[in-house]
Amino acid sequence: MSEQRVTAQQKKAVAQRANQCCEYCRSQLRFAMQPFSIEHIIPKSQGGETSLDNLALSCQGCNNHKYNKTEEIDKISGNIVLFYHPRQHKWQEHFAWNNDFTLVIGLTPTGRVTVEVLQLNRDGVVNLRRVLYSIGEHPPSDVLKDE
């Protein structure tokens, strides 16, 4: 059970559900230099299952920074806060774009710790957003579909 792997069918379903965008930083797969990962929102090491409600599409950067973490101390409230959960939360309720759509702003404690730990405003990602915005390809027009 613990060795359960993500099936090809699950990979396809997760990528489609996410509209081929990273579910954290909203990077678009079609403009990515590296393939995206199907990640376990709750890591397998913490008992997370390989099921669609625990899987998300993630770019390599977000996936690497998230690693096996699920929570962080919010510097403003001082509380330990769980990261954004793509299956349980709505992106727009926890994040917003700044005026020129280059930076993700955390609107809530959940949003803030996720921006910080996953480094949603990494230099390369920010620069790519700027370039894509200038040609009308950012932000991704289609936000996550409601389940």
Ligand SMILES: [Zn+2]
């Ligand atoms: Zn990402």
